[in-house]
Amino acid sequence: MTDHRPVPSRSASEEGVDHPTVRALRAAIAAPTIARDAGTDADASADLLAAETAAFDRLHAALAEHFPLLHGTLDLVRPAGHALLFRWRGRTDADPVVLMAHQDVVPIGDGSTWTYPPFAGVVADSPEGPAIWGRGALDDKGCLVAICAAVERLLGEGFVPQRDIWLSFGSDEEVMGITAEAAVDHLRDADVRPWFVLDEGGAVAADALPGITAPMAVIGVSEKGLALLELRAEGRGGHASTPARNGPVVRVATAIAALDRASMPVRLPEPSRELLRRMIPVLSGPMRRAVSMVDGPLAPVFTRALGMAGPEASAMARTSLATTMISGSPAPNAIAASASAIVNARIVVGDTIAGVVRHVRRVVGSGVEVRVIGGSEPSPVSPYRDDPAFDLLEKLTNSVFPEATPSPYLMLGATDSRHFTRICNRVYRFAPFPMSRAQRESVHSFDERLTVDGLLRGVEWYIALLRGIPE
Numbered sequence: 001m002t003d004h005r006p007v008p009s010r011s012a013s014e015e016g017v018d019h020p021t022v023r024a025l026r027a028a029i030a031a032p033t034i035a036r037d038a039g040t041d042a043d044a045s046a047d048l049l050a051a052e053t054a055a056f057d058r059l060h061a062a063l064a065e066h067f068p069l070l071h072g073t074l075d076l077v078r079p080a081g082h083a084l085l086f087r088w089r090g091r092t093d094a095d096p097v098v099l100m101a102h103q104d105v106v107p108i109g110d111g112s113t114w115t116y117p118p119f120a121g122v123v124a125d126s127p128e129g130p131a132i133w134g135r136g137a138l139d140d141k142g143c144l145v146a147i148c149a150a151v152e153r154l155l156g157e158g159f160v161p162q163r164d165i166w167l168s169f170g171s172d173e174e175v176m177g178i179t180a181e182a183a184v185d186h187l188r189d190a191d192v193r194p195w196f197v198l199d200e201g202g203a204v205a206a207d208a209l210p211g212i213t214a215p216m217a218v219i220g221v222s223e224k225g226l227a228l229l230e231l232r233a234e235g236r237g238g239h240a241s242t243p244a245r246n247g248p249v250v251r252v253a254t255a256i257a258a259l260d261r262a263s264m265p266v267r268l269p270e271p272s273r274e275l276l277r278r279m280i281p282v283l284s285g286p287m288r289r290a291v292s293m294v295d296g297p298l299a300p301v302f303t304r305a306l307g308m309a310g311p312e313a314s315a316m317a318r319t320s321l322a323t324t325m326i327s328g329s330p331a332p333n334a335i336a337a338s339a340s341a342i343v344n345a346r347i348v349v350g351d352t353i354a355g356v357v358r359h360v361r362r363v364v365g366s367g368v369e370v371r372v373i374g375g376s377e378p379s380p381v382s383p384y385r386d387d388p389a390f391d392l393l394e395k396l397t398n399s400v401f402p403e404a405t406p407s408p409y410l411m412l413g414a415t416d417s418r419h420f421t422r423i424c425n426r427v428y429r430f431a432p433f434p435m436s437r438a439q440r441e442s443v444h445s446f447d448e449r450l451t452v453d454g455l456l457r458g459v460e461w462y463i464a465l466l467r468g469i470p471e
């Protein structure tokens with residue numbers, strides 16, 4: 001664990017606090033846009049709904065105040081919920097580019113663990129340098145504000161992009177909501193076929209592996225799929241004084257234990273291999289020798305080793321299975337008449353929902369029913385070899401972050417951009433900010449922060465992108 005408790009100092013507030021982009025991010029963080037889960041919070045009280053609307057209204061007002069040219073020039077569509085979809089008309093009608101960010105944030109968890117109040121937008125020192133602290137600084141208001149700041153700056157210079165630029169800012173990404181899909185529907189109905197789509201995802205990540213000497217700028221080219229399977233066993237139930245053997249709870253528990261021992265086979269998809277290849281030159285000593293095995297006769301040994309090298313490396317190299325929501329007997333003296341659990345599978349590129357179901361059925365055997373209750377297949381892999389759009393992202397990254405090595409990679413988490421694979425075959429996932437390991441761990445946790453320098457470099461990156469988009 002890294003030390004999460006930096007010592008605040010005066011220098012930070014002096015350094016970045018008055019920069020207009022920093023002020024915009026602070027104002028954005030101050031709007032507590034925690035999205036409501038339409039599934040679990042369906043019966044939310046009127047008060048809760050009003051509070052949610054007030055938070056998003058506050059964010060929209062902050063964006064309008066800090067980015068007046070953007071709001072005065074771009075066309076705005078409201079596809080659903082609190083989502084915003086802006087269109088910046090370009091010089092030509094060539095296929096447009098979509099830049100994405102989501103406005104909603106996850107709850108703060110235990111507020112007492114935060115060094116600074118999570119919705120105050122405090123600027124103070126951090127282990128990474130002067131930073132803007134608060135929920136959403138990295139996920140994903142940093143991107144939201146940096147995109148707007150880049151557009152605002154270019155509008156101020158009278159710049160017109162070569163192609164239409166759409167800005168798609170969903171409002172329910174963290175609760176797997178519908179607003180990004182609604183934006184996709186709008187674009188599809190308008191016959192828009194994006195040249196490429198860019199959403200959050202990768203970052204300029206330091207300390208990606210032990211012994212690495214430079215940051216990796218990882219650009220997601222696909223994301224894992226998801227399957228939710230229900231395991232269920234039925235029985236007679238009855239009183240706890242007269243138990244029968246092998247009841248529903250025992251059968252479900254046995255199935256879970258069997259799944260824990262029977263991982264899906266390791267499988268290292270090509271984007272993950274490419275990431276490892278590109279890491280080799282910046283690895284030192286034994287790690288370099290180990291990762292160099294990714295190609296060549298020892299590749300299968302290497303892949304198996306990766307599958308056993310801790311939860312993160314293992315998740316990269318196979319479909320993972322996690323058991324959640326076990327339930328059974330309703331009372332201390334009642335034998336369960338039925339028991340169930342959920343298997344949450346994160347599916348690696350190359351596997352499918354059907355393949356996961358086959359594996360789980362084979363492992364749990366008879367006596368436990370397996371049923372699919374939801375999911376999505378892994379996203380198609382966007383092109384990254386000799387591809388003009390990916391080359392552009394790589395080139396910009398080299399110029400704004402010369403210390404980093406750009407690479408494609410496979411995302412483990414899910415983003416709203418997966419919906420755009422319906423209308424576009426180039427969907428990339430990258431937040432152009434340097435992030436230490438501690439910063440990455442702060443996402444969905446506590447002490448989330450983006451450095452002032454990182455935010456400003458991110459703006460430069462988006463400006464270079466908008467300028468670099470060809471006819």
Ligand SMILES: [Zn+2]
Nearest residue numbers: 139140173200
């Ligand atoms: Zn996010």
